[in-house]
Amino acid sequence: xxxxxxxRANLPISADSTGRYLPWLVAMMVFLAVLALAGALAVxxxxxxxxxxxAGTVTVQIVPATGVDPASARxxxxxxxxxxxxVLRDRPFVASAEPLEEPRLVALLEPWLGASDLVRxxxxxxxxxxxxxxxxxxxxxxxxxxxxxxxxGVSLDDHQxxxxxxxxxxxxxxxxxxxxxxxxxAATAATVVHATRLGLEVHREQIEVLHLIGxxxxxxxxxxxxxxxxxxxxxxxxxxxxxxxTLMLVSWLAADMExxxxxxxxxxxxxxxxxxxxxxxAALLALVTARMTVRRALxxxx
Amino acid sequence: MRFENVGLRYGxxxxxxxDVTFALGPGSFHFLTGASGTGKTSLLSLLxxxxxxxxxxxxxxxxxxxxxxxxxxxxxxxxxxxVFQDFRLLDHLSALDNVALPLxxxxxxxxxxxxxxxxxxxxxGLADHINAKPPTLSGGQKQRVAIARAVINxxxxxxxxxxxxxxxxxxxxxxxxxxxxLNRLGTTVVIATHNETLVRRFRFPRLNLAGGGRLEVLPPxxxxxxxxxxxxxxxxxxxxxxxxxxxxxxxxxxxDG
Ligand SMILES: Nc1ncnc2c1ncn2[C@@H]1O[C@H](COP(=O)(O)OP(=O)(O)OP(=O)(O)O)[C@@H](O)[C@H]1O
Ligand SMILES: [Mg+2]
Numbered sequence: 001x002x003x004x005x006x007x008r009a010n011l012p013i014s015a016d017s018t019g020r021y022l023p024w025l026v027a028m029m030v031f032l033a034v035l036a037l038a039g040a041l042a043v044x045x046x047x048x049x050x051x052x053x054x055a056g057t058v059t060v061q062i063v064p065a066t067g068v069d070p071a072s073a074r075x076x077x078x079x080x081x082x083x084x085x086x087v088l089r090d091r092p093f094v095a096s097a098e099p100l101e102e103p104r105l106v107a108l109l110e111p112w113l114g115a116s117d118l119v120r121x122x123x124x125x126x127x128x129x130x131x132x133x134x135x136x137x138x139x140x141x142x143x144x145x146x147x148x149x150x151x152x153g154v155s156l157d158d159h160q161x162x163x164x165x166x167x168x169x170x171x172x173x174x175x176x177x178x179x180x181x182x183x184x185x186a187a188t189a190a191t192v193v194h195a196t197r198l199g200l201e202v203h204r205e206q207i208e209v210l211h212l213i214g215x216x217x218x219x220x221x222x223x224x225x226x227x228x229x230x231x232x233x234x235x236x237x238x239x240x241x242x243x244x245x246t247l248m249l250v251s252w253l254a255a256d257m258e259x260x261x262x263x264x265x266x267x268x269x270x271x272x273x274x275x276x277x278x279x280x281x282a283a284l285l286a287l288v289t290a291r292m293t294v295r296r297a298l299x300x301x302x
Numbered sequence: 303m304r305f306e307n308v309g310l311r312y313g314x315x316x317x318x319x320x321d322v323t324f325a326l327g328p329g330s331f332h333f334l335t336g337a338s339g340t341g342k343t344s345l346l347s348l349l350x351x352x353x354x355x356x357x358x359x360x361x362x363x364x365x366x367x368x369x370x371x372x373x374x375x376x377x378x379x380x381x382x383x384x385v386f387q388d389f390r391l392l393d394h395l396s397a398l399d400n401v402a403l404p405l406x407x408x409x410x411x412x413x414x415x416x417x418x419x420x421x422x423x424x425x426x427g428l429a430d431h432i433n434a435k436p437p438t439l440s441g442g443q444k445q446r447v448a449i450a451r452a453v454i455n456x457x458x459x460x461x462x463x464x465x466x467x468x469x470x471x472x473x474x475x476x477x478x479x480x481x482x483x484l485n486r487l488g489t490t491v492v493i494a495t496h497n498e499t500l501v502r503r504f505r506f507p508r509l510n511l512a513g514g515g516r517l518e519v520l521p522p523x524x525x526x527x528x529x530x531x532x533x534x535x536x537x538x539x540x541x542x543x544x545x546x547x548x549x550x551x552x553x554x555x556x557x558d559g
Contacts, residue, residue, distance in 0.1 A: 213451075214407055219407060
């Protein structure tokens with residue numbers, strides 16, 4: 001027992017065992033809430049990065065047409081580029097679509113192929129730099145399909161299409177995390193309501209005496225709320241104490257496979273702060289819930 | 303304090319009190335008598351605001367409490383001192399903390415509490431039991447703790463429900479002297495009792511509950527064996543062994559919180 005929360009001996013409502021289970025229940029709930037919230041926060045952080053990747057620009061690649069006559073092949077390629085541009089510029093979420101001019105393309109390739117005239121004659125793939133409108137949520141997969149149907153030899157950057165898909169999944173997970181936190185909060189509130197009701201029943205006599213000697217509802221509610229807050233804080237700190245090392249372990253394991261596809265599981269300073277505040281949030285919830293429960297019960301007295 | 307055509311029924315049952323009409327002047331002293339089950343406790347519970355009447359008017363301190371919101375009642379309750387039939391002490395609290403309760407509820411400072419409460423407990427003869435818990439006290443001692451709690455706030459009205467119900471006559475006389483003492487300090491007193499000897503000895507007017515829930519106001523019952531009883535008249539000071547004849551100055555001086 002944490003001595004700081006030991007009840008004062010002369011409180012009008014006697015200490016009792018009706019809520020002794022509360023700290024342990026709250027410890028479990030806070031543990032779950034911290035893990036769920038950490039998951040939501042970590043996924044949220046990664047999501048921002050991913051969205052930036054997808055949101056900025058998309059690259060469209062057009063395979064050059066081949067033919068016996070290089071000049072007609074080049075003309076065909078130009079036609080394909082124009083077609084793709086037309087499709088792209090038709091999309092509402094496309095802010096701009098600009099083909100990379102050949103000289104720039106050659107310049108990009110120079111470090112690998114050298115600056116010979118030979119390079120100029122190679123059938124190089126054409127690239128279109130597509131800028132996505134701010135805060136648009138393009139369906140890149142559908143765009144890729146439309147392009148492929150309209151223009152032969154066109155493709156969208158694979159990685160971005162894949163990311164767009166996984167963003168949906170991540171958003172779902174993040175939402176799930178928040179939902180779990182909400183459910184845990186609701187369960188905590190229900191537990192506090194139950195413990196308070198039980199306490200009201202056990203202490204009915206004492207409450208009646210306090211009421212009849214002129215105690216305001218506020219005063220009586222405070223007696224209960226103080227105890228509930230103490231128990232909740234106690235349990236909340238235990239839950240946090242267990243959740244933190246668990247998170248660090250997960251963090252460490254995730255860091256180990258940073259080379260993989262997934263970005264590292266990482267929490268910012270503010271994320272850690274938010275997690276540390278979960279027990280305080282639980283205590284606040286208990287305070288409000290207990291007060292409301294007691295006052296509702298007291299309103300039945302004259 | 304006045305009742306006008308007050309009726310009270312529990313649930314859909316018959317009226318336990320019917321057309322009860324009376325008025326208690328400030329500083330008066332009344333016995334409430336009547337056979338068991340005639341509604342004495344019910345009447346007193348209306349007086350100490352534990353329930354509201356089914357009909358009629360109840361005025362306390364010049365205000366119609368039947369028309370008041372429940373949030374406005376606590377300040378009025380603090381001007382009432384109640385000795386319950388079964389004491390209703392809080393078993394987990396010491397005698398001191400029990401008596402201190404009305405002060406704590408009213409937000410009186412801890413230093414005032416530590417000064418006045420032991421003084422009053424000493425005055426009711428419990429100097430050696432200040433830190434005792436109710437379960438370790440005798441019936442008479444508990445009764446005195448309950449009375450100390452009822453008077454610590456210097457109530458304007460003292461209501462006592464059978465305060466002598468389970469003690470012998472000697473203690474009963476002592477306790478009645480205590481109430482008479484308070485009454486002399488200006489407190490309006492109403493005491494429900496079965497004890498006819500007491501009613502005869504302390505010649506105060508009576509409120510008598512007859513059958514059918516009707517109340518009649520009667521003059522003091524004459525003491526047929528005047529002078530024969532031991533202990534002297536109610537006015538005689540010093541009749542209470544272990545209880546000082548003069549209440550502590552702090553009790554006399556205190557204004558309600
Ligand atoms: N809470 C209650 N619910 C229903 N009926 C009640 C309740 N309290 C009292 N009564 C009924 O009201 C009537 C009066 O009861 P009350 O307790 O006022 O009598 P009393 O005069 O105080 O009796 P006693 O002298 O034995 O203490 C009784 O018939 C009792 O059965
Ligand atoms: Mg009774």
